[in-house]
Amino acid sequence: MEQAAKAQGSSCKESLSEQLMKPMRKMLIIEKQGKIITLVCAWVLIVTLFSLLYFITSKGISPFVNNQITLAEFFSFEWGPTASAEQGGPFYGAMAFILGSLAVTLGATVVSAPLGIGAAIFMTEIAPDWGKKILQPVIEMLVGIPSVVYGFIGLTVIVPVIRETAGGLGFGLLAGIIVLSIMILPTIISVGVDAIQAIPRQIREGSYALGATRWQTVSRLVVRAAIPGLMTGVVLGMARAFGEALAVQMVIGNSPNLPASFIEPISTLTSVITLNMGNTVQGTTYNNVLWSMALILLLITMLFIFLIRFITRRREY
Amino acid sequence: MPQTITVPFPVQVKPKFKISQPQEKKQLRVQLETVDLHVYYGETHAVKGVDLPLYQNTVTAFIGPSGCGKSTFLRCLNRMNDTIPGARVEGRIMVEGIDINQPVINTSHLRRHIGMVFQRPNPFSKSIYENIAFAPRLYGASKKDLDRIVEESLKKVALWDEVKDRLHKTALALSGGQQQRLCIARAIAMNPRIILLDEPTSALDPISTGKVEELVQELKKDFTIAIVSHNMQQAARISDYTAYFYMGNLVEFGETAQLFTNPKKKETEDYLTGRFG
Numbered sequence: 001m002e003q004a005a006k007a008q009g010s011s012c013k014e015s016l017s018e019q020l021m022k023p024m025r026k027m028l029i030i031e032k033q034g035k036i037i038t039l040v041c042a043w044v045l046i047v048t049l050f051s052l053l054y055f056i057t058s059k060g061i062s063p064f065v066n067n068q069i070t071l072a073e074f075f076s077f078e079w080g081p082t083a084s085a086e087q088g089g090p091f092y093g094a095m096a097f098i099l100g101s102l103a104v105t106l107g108a109t110v111v112s113a114p115l116g117i118g119a120a121i122f123m124t125e126i127a128p129d130w131g132k133k134i135l136q137p138v139i140e141m142l143v144g145i146p147s148v149v150y151g152f153i154g155l156t157v158i159v160p161v162i163r164e165t166a167g168g169l170g171f172g173l174l175a176g177i178i179v180l181s182i183m184i185l186p187t188i189i190s191v192g193v194d195a196i197q198a199i200p201r202q203i204r205e206g207s208y209a210l211g212a213t214r215w216q217t218v219s220r221l222v223v224r225a226a227i228p229g230l231m232t233g234v235v236l237g238m239a240r241a242f243g244e245a246l247a248v249q250m251v252i253g254n255s256p257n258l259p260a261s262f263i264e265p266i267s268t269l270t271s272v273i274t275l276n277m278g279n280t281v282q283g284t285t286y287n288n289v290l291w292s293m294a295l296i297l298l299l300i301t302m303l304f305i306f307l308i309r310f311i312t313r314r315r316e317y
Numbered sequence: 318m319p320q321t322i323t324v325p326f327p328v329q330v331k332p333k334f335k336i337s338q339p340q341e342k343k344q345l346r347v348q349l350e351t352v353d354l355h356v357y358y359g360e361t362h363a364v365k366g367v368d369l370p371l372y373q374n375t376v377t378a379f380i381g382p383s384g385c386g387k388s389t390f391l392r393c394l395n396r397m398n399d400t401i402p403g404a405r406v407e408g409r410i411m412v413e414g415i416d417i418n419q420p421v422i423n424t425s426h427l428r429r430h431i432g433m434v435f436q437r438p439n440p441f442s443k444s445i446y447e448n449i450a451f452a453p454r455l456y457g458a459s460k461k462d463l464d465r466i467v468e469e470s471l472k473k474v475a476l477w478d479e480v481k482d483r484l485h486k487t488a489l490a491l492s493g494g495q496q497q498r499l500c501i502a503r504a505i506a507m508n509p510r511i512i513l514l515d516e517p518t519s520a521l522d523p524i525s526t527g528k529v530e531e532l533v534q535e536l537k538k539d540f541t542i543a544i545v546s547h548n549m550q551q552a553a554r555i556s557d558y559t560a561y562f563y564m565g566n567l568v569e570f571g572e573t574a575q576l577f578t579n580p581k582k583k584e585t586e587d588y589l590t591g592r593f594g
Contacts, residue, residue: 202439206500208400209433210452211425211507220451225442 053298060295063092063288074292079256081276081286092289094269096258098296100173101268103259104248105241107177108184113234115181116188117223120230123189124196125218135189142186151250154179159251168263171253176268179247184237191236195229196222231311239304243297245270269293348373348541349394349431349511354408354418356389356398356565363389365565366408371511376533376542378556378573380549382588386565387545391513394543395431396424412510429456432504433513437520438496440488440503445471445480448488448499449506456507470502473539474532494525501532505540512536514544518551530555549589553577561585 014022063069069092076093083089123131158178163170199222207217223230253265254275273290280287349371356364364386371377371394379387389398396417398404410418417427429452440448449470450463458466467484471477476498480491488499497517504512514533518526533542533555546552552559553573560570561584569576569585580586 200439202435202437203441205397205400205435206439206441206503207451209395209397209428209435210455210503211427211429212452212455213425216455220455221441 056291056295056298059288059291060298061292063285063292066288068285068288074289077258081289090286092285094272094289094293094296096256097267097269097272097293100252100259100266101242101270101297101300103173103266104176104180104252104268105238107173108180108241109234109238111177111181112185112188112237116185116233116237117192117230119185119189120192120196120233121218121223124193125214125222139186139189142182147183147244147247148250150179150183151247154247154251162263166263168261169253169265170263171251171265172261172263173252173259173266174262175251175253176248176266177262179251180241180244183244183247184241187237187240188233191233192226192230195226195233198229199225228311232308235304235308235311239301242304243270243301245274249274269297273297345375346373347371348412350411351390351393352409352411354390354393354406354410356386356393357405357407358389358401359403363565364393367562367567369560369567369570371541371543372558373541374537374539375557376537376544376555377558377560378552379543379545379560379562380547380552380588381562381568383547385562387560387562388515390562391515391543391545392433393418394511394513395428395433396422397428397433399424429507430509431511431513432507432509433515434497434500434504434517436516438493438500440491440496440499442487442489444485445488445491445499446484449503452503452507466506470506471499473505473536474498474502475528475535476502492525494521494528497521497525497529498532501529501536505536509540511541511543514542516545516547519547526551549577561588563588 064071064074073092075095075098076091077095078091078093079096080087080089080091083091119135123135154175158175159170161170162168162172162174166174203221203225204217207221208214212220248268249271252268252271254267254271255265256272257264257266259266273293276286277290280290347370351367351369354364354367354369355362367390369377369390379391381387392398393406394410396406398406406418408418409416412431415422441451443451446467449467450458453463453466468477471480476495479495480499488496491499497520501512501514501517518529521529530551533544536542537557544552544556556573558571559573559576561568561576561580561582563584569580569582571581576585577589580589
């Protein structure tokens with residue numbers, strides 16, 4: 001008994017009942033400390049996010065609340081913030097940019113979703129060994145390249161090629177789509193790889209045991225079961241493409257045209273905001289309209305996020 | 318279905334197993350036979366020269382301690398070991414005069430004739446109907462055929478009455494036992510010659526286990542069955558022949574009644590009486 005107490009150190013000289021009845025104050029303080037530290041972290045994040053949301057929303061709705069422009073004007077196609085009163089201006093219609101953003105996002109998705117999903121299937125099912133050895137580092141490198149470099153490559157390589165082959169200035173929807181599709185490819189591939197790997201091995205074995213070939217197993221079972229995960233990757237890629245500003249702005253041409261042709265210069269919400277934010281005066285209608293565009297960006301991005309939530313909730317595996 | 322009777326064991330054997338009686342000898346025809354079969358996983362020699370026949374329309378049970386090579390051996394019989402990187406199978410597996418352990422063998426077609434059911438129920442995340450229609454559809458069955466195959470297969474595993482109203486609902490909502498019977502139905506939908514069962518009841522509760530065991534007795538009328546079992550009582554109850562594996566060797570093979578009541582080898586007897594190891 002004594003020996004045991006000695007072995008446990010001086011703090012254990014009390015009897016069991018004394019030990020058990022000792023107030024927990026010291027322990028409680030440590031518990032509290034941990035709780036408070038993490039709580040502060042969480043609250044900093046929450047406050048920042050909500051103030052950001054509040055700021056963008058209040059700024060974004062101000063031109064409408066203050067009767068500077070109407071919603072109908074904002075969602076019209078005419079853009080001429082510097083047009084004089086004799087010309088009937090200024091015009092603040094942002095519809096062309098909204099459509100431009102959507103067009104470039106959709107185009108990039110159409111190009112990179114099949115490519116990305118195909119690469120993900122190849123890496124997990126067809127050649128897991130060397131596919132991973134080669135493609136994994138390539139994907140990580142693609143993620144690491146800053147967007148300004150993508151834009152620069154687009155500007156010096158893709159734009160001249162388009163100019164020579166398709167005509168026009170080279171700046172425009174097509175250049176934007178090409179640059180963006182390369183940028184969102186890693187997202188689609190890596191999320192897709194995770195989704196496919198999450199499909200249990202037993203499912204594949206069950207399929208092989210029924211006489212299905214590898215490709216039949218992949219196409220009819222594995223990929224179908226992984227669809228929610230694959231779609232999550234695609235939507236995440238779309239959200240990234242929709243919000244990308246710098247690289248797009250460098251190759252898109254920045255003319256307030258409707259995205260009616262692949263090779264004509266157009267604008268997107270992000271490119272208009274980055275180009276004009278510094279040149280407008282705070283509080284003016286022009287400046288406020290840019291905030292409204294930021295609000296539209298935010299809302300559509302939120303839509304993407306809700307979409308992901310919806311897709312992943314119905315996952316069965 | 319053969320009569321089952323309780324056989325008193327020799328003095329060393331405490332439990333009274335219900336042991337199925339052998340079928341009449343004259344019906345027996347060898348459905349599959351392995352000749353000097355070896356399996357290597359990389360450096361490991363997992364199965365060491367096994368010669369074993371499977372007789373037509375009988376149940377053969379493979380018993381033995383964990384890691385004795387019984388599952389590995391079973392997986393050779395429909396070439397499932399091909400899907401494991403580093404696995405090497407040597408020797409002959411004769412089915413109706415053909416050695417199926419050759420590179421030229423079309424494993425997809427082979428597995429249609431030698432079906433397999435796994436330890437854990439693994440239904441696909443599709444409807445009950447689609448789970449069974451999956452394999453026949455790969456081989457071009459028509460819609461009419463599919464309906465018939467689904468109904469027949471489900472009836473054979475006694476699942477039809479339980480699920481006929483929800484054929485097009487997801488199979489994942491079924492209980493574990495129902496899922497396992499669905500997996501058996503899925504295997505017999507291709508009308509195979511042989512069905513390999515790899516510990517099919519180890520993830521099931523006793524009632525579901527009983528149903529699967531009953532089902533095995535029914536199925537042997539139409540198919541040749543090989544079953545790996547951890548449970549000696551189960552092997553004794555449902556099999557006509559039993560093979561005892563230890564350390565990759567086939568220690569003893571014989572009629573279940575004979576092997577359980579009067580084993581020829583000392584090792585078999587030690588294992589059966591629990592004096593093992």
